[in-house]
Amino acid sequence: MSVDPPDTAERTLRSREFAVLYAQVQQFYGDQMRILDAHGTERWTGTFTDDAVLVPPSPSEPVRARAGVVRYLRAGAERLRRTGGRPAHWVGMLDVRPQEDGSLHTRCSALVYATPGAGGSPVLYVCVMEDVLVRTRGTWRTAYRRVVRDDLR
Amino acid sequence: MSVDPPDTAERTLRSREFAVLYAQVQQFYGDQMRILDAHGTERWTGTFTDDAVLVPPSPSEPVRARAGVVRYLRAGAERLRRTGGRPAHWVGMLDVRPQEDGSLHTRCSALVYATPGAGGSPVLYVCVMEDVLVRTRGTWRTAYRRVVRDDLR
Amino acid sequence: MSVDPPDTAERTLRSREFAVLYAQVQQFYGDQMRILDAHGTERWTGTFTDDAVLVPPSPSEPVRARAGVVRYLRAGAERLRRTGGRPAHWVGMLDVRPQEDGSLHTRCSALVYATPGAGGSPVLYVCVMEDVLVRTRGTWRTAYRRVVRDDLR
Numbered sequence: 001m002s003v004d005p006p007d008t009a010e011r012t013l014r015s016r017e018f019a020v021l022y023a024q025v026q027q028f029y030g031d032q033m034r035i036l037d038a039h040g041t042e043r044w045t046g047t048f049t050d051d052a053v054l055v056p057p058s059p060s061e062p063v064r065a066r067a068g069v070v071r072y073l074r075a076g077a078e079r080l081r082r083t084g085g086r087p088a089h090w091v092g093m094l095d096v097r098p099q100e101d102g103s104l105h106t107r108c109s110a111l112v113y114a115t116p117g118a119g120g121s122p123v124l125y126v127c128v129m130e131d132v133l134v135r136t137r138g139t140w141r142t143a144y145r146r147v148v149r150d151d152l153r
Numbered sequence: 154m155s156v157d158p159p160d161t162a163e164r165t166l167r168s169r170e171f172a173v174l175y176a177q178v179q180q181f182y183g184d185q186m187r188i189l190d191a192h193g194t195e196r197w198t199g200t201f202t203d204d205a206v207l208v209p210p211s212p213s214e215p216v217r218a219r220a221g222v223v224r225y226l227r228a229g230a231e232r233l234r235r236t237g238g239r240p241a242h243w244v245g246m247l248d249v250r251p252q253e254d255g256s257l258h259t260r261c262s263a264l265v266y267a268t269p270g271a272g273g274s275p276v277l278y279v280c281v282m283e284d285v286l287v288r289t290r291g292t293w294r295t296a297y298r299r300v301v302r303d304d305l306r
Numbered sequence: 307m308s309v310d311p312p313d314t315a316e317r318t319l320r321s322r323e324f325a326v327l328y329a330q331v332q333q334f335y336g337d338q339m340r341i342l343d344a345h346g347t348e349r350w351t352g353t354f355t356d357d358a359v360l361v362p363p364s365p366s367e368p369v370r371a372r373a374g375v376v377r378y379l380r381a382g383a384e385r386l387r388r389t390g391g392r393p394a395h396w397v398g399m400l401d402v403r404p405q406e407d408g409s410l411h412t413r414c415s416a417l418v419y420a421t422p423g424a425g426g427s428p429v430l431y432v433c434v435m436e437d438v439l440v441r442t443r444g445t446w447r448t449a450y451r452r453v454v455r456d457d458l459r
Contacts, residue, residue, distance in 0.1 A: 003408060004441045015326045020168045022329035023175035030246045034260075088279065090262060092245055092398055093336045102156060107340075109396060113279060123276050123429050126394065126419060135157045173321045176328035183399045187413075241432065243415060245398055255309060266432060276429050288310045 022096050025106060025133065028140045033089035033110070041073035048142045049134060055146040057127070087112050087124065103143070104133040125149065175249050178259060178286065181293045186242035186263070194226035201295045202287060208299040210280070240265050240277065256296070257286040278302065328402050331412060331439065334446045339395040339416070347379035354448045355440060361452040363433070393418050393430065409449070410439040431455065 007015065028047075036044040045066045048054075054063040054072065063072045093109040107130050113122040132144040160168065181200075189197040198219045201207075207216040207225065216225045248260040260283050266275045285297040313321065334353075342350040351372045354360075360369040360378065369378045399415040413436050419428040438450040 002442060004444065006408075012326075015330065016169065016172075016322065018333075019176070019322075019326045019329040020165075020172045022332065023172040023325070024168065026175065027171075027248060030248045030260075033246070034248070090246055090264070090279070093339070093396055095333060095336045095340070102159075107336075111396070113276075122278060123419075125428060126396070136155060138157065169322065169325075172329070173318075173325045176325040177321070179328065180324075180401060183401045183413075186399070187401070243399055243417070243432070255312075266429075275431060289308060291310065 018096070018098065021098055021104060022094070024140060025096050025104065026094060028133070029091040029094070029108060032142070033091055037086075037088045041070055041077055044073065045069050048145075049136060052142055053144050055144075057147050057149040087114055089113075091129075102135070104131075104140070106131045106133055171249070171251065174251055174257060175247070177293060178249050178257065179247060181286070182244040182247065182261060185295070186244055190239075190241045194223055194230055197226065198222050201298075202289060205295055206297050208297075210300050210302040240267055244282075255288070257284075257293070259284045259286055324402070324404065327404055327410060328400070330446060331402050331410065332400060334439070335397040335400065335414060338448070339397055343392075343394045347376055347383055350379065351375050354451075355442060358448055359450050361450075363453050363455040393420055395419075397435075408441070410437075410446070412437045412439055 032044070032047040035047060045052075048066060048069060051065055052069060053065075054069050056063065056072065063069055090111040090113065091108050092111070093107075095107040097105040099105060107128065109126055109128055111126050112124045114124055128148040130146040130148070131142050133140045134143045135141070185197070185200040188200060198205075201219060201222060204218055205222060206218075207222050209216065209225065216222055243264040243266065244261050245264070246260075246262040250258040252258060260281065262279055262281055264279050265277045267277055281301040283299040283301070284295050286293045287296045288294070338350070338353040341353060351358075354372060354375060357371050358375060359371075360375050362369065362378065369375055396417040396419065397414050398417070399413075401413040403411040405411060413434065415432055415434055417432050418430045420430055434454040436452040436454070437448050439446045440449045441447070
């Protein structure tokens with residue numbers, strides 16, 4: 001096994017930039033999910049770009065732009081409310097790939113759990129989010145999201 | 154959608170500082186919870202400042218200073234031991250807000266799970282911790298903590 | 307409570323280096339587990355060094371070098387496939403300790419969950435991984451791993 005030599009100056013710079021982006025994106029997802037859990041769909045869509053595209057788990061059609069995203073999410077929230085639980089989200093397993101154009105391709109897992117949990121397991125399911133993030137008006141926002149739920153396949 | 158221009162030198166510096174703090178705080182919470190799970194409450198209180206204040210989930214009174222925190226935690230540990238399981242903690246969904254005075258306002262979720270799990274779900278519940286961290290004697294410590302458990306509301 | 311003075315230049319440099327490593331290792335574990343979940347054991351062993359040693363939960367013997375790791379993992383995957391579920395991994399609670407020789411001593415928790423989940427809790431168990439990571443051929447790889455499962459003790 002040969003261990004790699006120390007980093008060049010350029011590689012060090014890129015590594016630092018990656019650490020900055022990785023921390024920012026972790027903070028972003030924490031914020032985005034807390035806003036969804038605490039304030040509902042309307043305010044949540046502010047964490048998307050105006051022209052964002054959301055691709056829900058199949059077999060739904062892609063949902064375009066904020067208005068569509070609000071409608072889609074409100075329907076989902078309504079369904080969940082009827083089941084009695086209030087779902088909350090936990091994001092992790094983050095993968096960040098900086099792109100040449102300054103956008104970020106990210107992938108993360110979201111664990112959805114119910115609270116309050118009246119007995120039983122609080123964990124409902126896990127889905128994967130594949131996003132494109134862009135920085136606009138001073139903050140990262142989701143421009144594209146594909147949601148994958150293995151348990152619905 | 155207009156994408157933001159590249160960062161100024163000052164913004165780059167602040168972003169780097171944020172990445173440093175975010176990594177340190179992630180490491181801090183991992184440590185703090187591992188100490189609690191492995192070594193119990195006495196040693197755990199060393200991760201708090203001497204005059205730390207702990208606000209438990211309502212309707213309890215705030216608990217002041219290390220001696221009080223030790224008493225409070227010991228009682229909780231005793232309760233859990235009687236239920237048979239040994240709880241462990243998983244922290245994530247970290248939000249870090251650096252303050253002017255050098256302290257950090259943080260928010261994170263803690264998933265509490267039982268191990269060994271004799272069948273059933275290992276996940277017990279999720280709570281939220283709202284902390285003020287300060288750096289004293291070479292390391293971050295919790296100076297204030299409010300614990301919120303949605304399932305007890 | 308006395309708050310620490312600002313960092314020296316040397317401490318700042320070390321803090322930055324730590325943030326870089328912490329981000330890289332988070333990305334590494336996300337990758338490593340996703341490869342395992344999506345592509346199976348053969349490709350997964352590429353995330354280990356050629357001479358890696360894997361210490362499974364007792365009472366098994368340590369498994370040496372990639373060929374052994376492949377055999378060991380294939381057996382485990384077979385067992386899981388027979389139970390019907392497809393397990394996925396969620397890594398968190400990361401602790402990173404840079405060593406003088408450039409390697410990293412890490413510790414993290416892995417939550418193993420089943421998908422698709424036919425009712426019941428998707429969470430199966432949590433184990434702890436104690437690794438030595440080295441950077442070879444341009445990327446971090448696991449040179450040593452000890453897996454601890456408290457529920458098997």
